[in-house]
Amino acid sequence: MSIAHLAPEARAALELPDEQRIAFLAEDRWIDYPRARKALRELERLLTCPQRTRMPSFLIHGESNIGKSMIIQKFLRDHPRREFNHDTGMLQLDVLVVEMPSGPTERRFYGQLLLAMNAPYRPSDRLAAVEFTALTLLRQVGPKMIVVDEVHNLLAGSAREQRASLNLLKFLSNQVPCSIVALGTRDALAAVQTDPQIASRFPGLELPRWQENEDLRGFLAGFERQLPLRKPSRLSDNRTIVNGIMSATGGVTGEITALLSHAAEAAIRTKTECITPELLQVAGGKVRFHP
Ligand SMILES: Nc1ncnc2c1ncn2[C@@H]1O[C@H](COP(=O)(O)OP(=O)(O)O)[C@@H](O)[C@H]1O
Ligand SMILES: [Mg+2]
Structure with missing residues (x-):
């Protein structure tokens, strides 16, 4: 046979x-398909882009279960640099991924960053302390890219809260400095688009539902193999x-x-x-x- x-x-x-x-x-x-390839190429470009004063960012948006996190997992497998620096006792990595839980607060966001760096975090710590520790560690860990998955959770809330969260991402990108890659639903896209300045920093790529076409047939054939x-x-x-x-x-x-x-x-x-x-x-x- x-x-x-x-x-x-x-x-x-x-x-x-x-x-x-x-x-x-x-x-x-992992099954390759053209749209995912495009996203991966864009991530690659961000990762290799030289450090500038204004780091470029990127938004991948699409509904839940459409394949956003899988793209990041694939990107991480291709860029596994994750070293332990024995001199500083610090983790060194290029790509730091955090998932934003629902119930947005700045403190929780910094908390997720700390957890992603294997640093201790007590939810009861004061915001100023958590922020200071997170930023200090981030500069040492030195990621070139921070991926914020489920970013719509961070960008929920009133218009004022949304703006504060977007400024937080901008602040982080400037302070580390690093590119920010945001993954989220169309709510995230809408939040980003409310501010022209931020929108210009966050070009987006949509992962739409499949249509009956050559791309879908390619994906099915890839899955079957x-x-x-x-x-x-x-x-x-x-x-x-x-x-x-x-x-x-x-x-x-x-x-x-x-x-x-x-x-x-x-x-x-x-x-x-x-x-x-x-x-x-x-x-x-x-x-x-x-x-
Ligand atoms: N490129 C891919 N190759 C194979 N399976 C995929 C791919 N992208 C998505 N999937 C399937 O779809 C599921 C949902 O993808 P996921 O990335 O978790 O979606 P999202 O993050 O957009 O909610 C995955 O668990 C996987 O089974
Ligand atoms: Mg996901």
């Missing part, structure tokens, strides 16, 4: 017992399948991958060994449907 349809890792996984093949399905895998199934499913050549996937998922990346993983699991359990429209139909019942 030919397994030419598979990527090397998936080929290796074919040897595993069914339960382990199913466990393999649950692992996150990584599924440890013995037979080809030819997802991208099959109109019924592509239509079914679009109507079951609304074109949201995370829902597409969840649907395909469920269908692939069914393909293993039923010994069908490829994804068929029937298996997709059944698997579709396990994912959230969009109107």
